Amino acid sequence: MKIAVKIFGRYKDITGKETIQLDIMDGNTLQDVVNAFVKQYPAAEKDKSRMMVTKNNMFASFDTTVAKEDEITLAPPVVSGG
């Protein structure tokens, strides 16, 4: 199935878009969404394990399952310098 994913920060630069379509399977998790994203846009590969992912406006762990109607966003990892 195709899901619409809203993206933030430099991912807009990487993709040239604000919303992208990703192909995932029924019952897939957010980890699969992240995997599909970095496969399509390898420039985001280095963020893979730490990406900020929300499902229906809530940050969620990678093992959360995804349904077609879910609103998913991807943003670069939280930054920690001071």
Next chain:
Amino acid sequence: MEIDRYRRQILVKEIGQKGQKLLASKHAILIGGGGLGSNSANLLIRMGIESIDIIDYDTIDKTNLHRTAVFSEQDVGKSKALVLQERLQSVNTDVQVKGINKKVTSKNIKSLVQLADVIIDGTDNIPLRLLINETAIKHKIPWVYAGVYETVGMVMAILPKKTACFQCITPNIPDSKTQEIPVLGSLPATIAAIQCNETIKVLLGKQPAGLLIYDVWNQYFDILDVKRNPCCPICGKK
């Protein structure tokens, strides 16, 4: 409080005399006096609060100077907290400025922050932020996260049990390797200013904005409006 020095700020209708007086009754705790912290302390003390404790156990290094406020070359080797206290106290004698040259740990954090109306994040690592978050949520103290990396900065004001907390936004915890973090020199000042805006709003009872993301190089200013995670181990119901 000498009111006239704030005349131009009082003219801002969102602040007014009432807001200025309210600010003058607030106690802030700043943890970390580096790139973010030195800039935040500088701004908050100028804008007028009752008092601020600046906590940092580190000394000033010449590699700090490209992104910090207040410090100069002759300060290299001195305590960040104590130099900030000395310099910034003379900026505004209405504000009680106290430098605390101490490392924040899980053992002492409660006693350091318990009287705070707000905690301001000037730290440089995730584990310390998670400790601040846990303590702030437990003791119902608002705190304002800020962080920088390369050309990206983020800010989020956290109201315990009202907004998402730092744990809510980091379920996929980044690795906590300590390494030298690359930072554009002008970025901490920018992000600290946004952090102070959010801090003032928190202190005056205005709802904060969510997670703000500013990317200098790619010119994006995004706001992620996020809800609390009901399963969050720190602020959730479970």
